[in-house]
Amino acid sequence: MENVPSPRVVITGVGVVTPLGNDPNKLITDLRGRASGVAALTQVPRGVLSIDFGAEASDFSGDISDYGPMDKKLQRTIRKGSKVMCREIEMGVAVAQLALTDAGLTPEDRDRDRTGVLYGCDYIMSLPEEFAVGIGKCTDDEGNFDFTKWGDQGKPEINPLWLLKYLPNMPASHIAIYNDLRGPNNSITVREASAGAAIAEAYSTISRGHADVLIVGSTGSRIHPLRSLHADMQETLAANRSDPTKMSRPFDAQRDGSVLGEGAGAMVCETLEHAQARGATILGEIVGYGSSAVGPAFGKTFLQTAIRNVLRAALGDEPAENIGHIHAHGLGTVECDAQESAAIEAVFGSADKQPPVTTAKGNLGNLGAGGGMVETIASLKALGGELFPILNCDSLSDDCPINACVDGSTAAGSQFINVNVTPQGQASAVRIRSFS
Template sequence: MVVPRRRVVITGLGIISPLGIGPEATWSALREGRGGVSRLDAFPIDGLPSDAAGEVKDFSPKALAVDKHRKALQKNLKYMARDIQLAVAAAELAVVDGKLLDGQVDPARIGIDLGAGMISSDLDELAPAINLSTREDGSFDFETYGKAGIPEIEPLWMLKYLPNMLACHISILNDCRGPSNTITQGEAAANAAIGEAFRIIQRGQADVMITGGADSKIHPLSFIRMKLNGVNCRWEGEPSAACRPFDVRRCGVVPGEGAGILVVEELEHARRRGATIYGELIGFGSASDANPRGGLHPEGRGTELAIRAALRDAGLEPSQIGHINAHGWSTVEADLAEARAYTRLFGPGVPVVGLKGYTANTASGCGAIELIASLLATRHGLLPATLNCDELDPRIELDVVRGEPRTLVDPTFVNVNFNRYGQVAALAVRGGPVDDAS
């Protein structure tokens, strides 16, 4: 006998990004076409062509803590890097929105699956050990580092920078005793984590999952890595215009930070406890370009495979998609590859929006942040414009939403994200209330 797959709905939203804190601030900025990218404030930056960044301003994790978590969170903040703080605070918003604080859910049936990235260490925490172990000629003495350098480092230093600590802190605060995992796939991580949470509930291993992702690339080491990888933005104009998805003048990735955390759960479980339903996860697919030379395939083959898998999982044809929330990385090659995949799959007619012009590249958080944005768009019946796409690259044969927001009728969409190694994760989602016939 074939057992029907359990349906999975979204019942809680927590979002912190350069657009603001919470869904209302996010939607207000998107509706008004007001981006959050500006000149970098966190630290002085010299020697790079652009100082544009998507920073989260006026952020206080203690201020966002719920009463029952406040004491524990305040105690552990010193062991949380910026990425962890963003994730924990966004989870506080999500569990409140999802009504998970009143004891309705068995802790053994709540799990967590998060996307996370490489967390850069505060430079002053490692500087004494590095300086002690560096010879006069600039070479590094590993023996000295092992014997004398490491003792200079705070014993619990690593707890601030392990990617799995985002999920650890959230699960401890919320007594999540179900499945737990962390996925580190760069920009594909949040979608991959949401997809895995979706599967866990479908299989009956949990009734509720806290999922999404968080990251912060507002760090000197992140800027240096981007420069070494040759993907950093070279925009010399106003910083707010630096990130330009699909625009003919796009010139590289703008670093950002943020967190998107969702509560997802089995449909009947959500109905029994009277949860608000924002939409339904209906398909997931992942793939890889597997380009022998490294990087993305120029025709976006991995992107196409991932979306086909998500549509097949959802039982949908490409013509049944209302819009695409694209990765829109704002590099010449990546945007072209992505656009070619969409053109082959959907033709030129489906509306496409890329939101990184508003937030910059929030890396391991971008999938969840952009998914929440599309859920808000379906809720309000309005698709935001792609910020800074003033002149569409003539090689891109897509209906990119530009200029003004567009009325949105069909609530079904795909959310797509990939990293520079070609790993892709795609979600098919139907926004809004659900019915038994969906």
């Protein structure tokens, strides 16, 4: 049997929704300019949780104008469909439409049976308001809930389509339906590692010859009445500061936790042959990836081991000196940053031998499942120019032996590795280079 080389997989369009706006070019400019998206929360009541600040995607309203230019028919369809989309799903659909526009991928340019969608997401929590009326009908004057009333009086008050607003496979479903994309369709839900895992699966799917084009994205929000409460109870969040833009401090000696954020990103991935045939502008090429899961049962250094595994896998046979920069997870917690730094040192050597290391979380906070895609797009936009520095890393911590990028004169290089990890030890990494 003849050995046929796998097709090269390239990126031809991107779209973002972030706490620094919804334009990829503005995003990289703001990151280089040390702008912060952390401000007072508006979607979560202040004075209730331990924190009153977060990184909201305040420029995203859900209005149809946020989805970019489209014909009137598609606008009407999406506007109607938004009735069964929560904010996370709306953001996910919007960045896909923005990426399609950026790629110039029109219906005439694609085979709908070989164009699909692959999306990363997280579990999405319902808003309490969905159940308020029904619960009220089952509650007496003293505030006691009577479960025996729920079936007859409470449940009928719930919108029968409410679940469609919160299912994590719905971003990929909506995008495929709106654009008549009949190729492979998949959803990956591994929290912060979702974006890297989605890119890796997209690369594999296209390399196997199962698709010519895939819309690849991820969306997430940690700013939500219940989700924020869960994070406050279960995770280490950065303490309030008089200047909230100083709260997220990746790898800094005074870091004390992560900052809640929200956002989404998407890219159009296609075979090189397909992209060249339609005259597309090629932004970069996917050339490596890694995935690993190392749980707490492994021991105290489980995060370090998971990150080390995916860095090695994404690097592959590529000489370490060819990596222009590493876009670290950079969560901002004492433990995670220390273990990530140790993993980088294990793979690349001491700080003087490492590529420059940066992260956008100082500017954007933790966007959950959406973070890895936004970070990947930021690094992609930086290639060939200056790398954005780590915001608020004023004094690199002794337990973070990395080549931290803290100034604006560092070159981003021609390729990078982006890495993300969940608190449970699920990690993903991707390696992307400039196209040549």
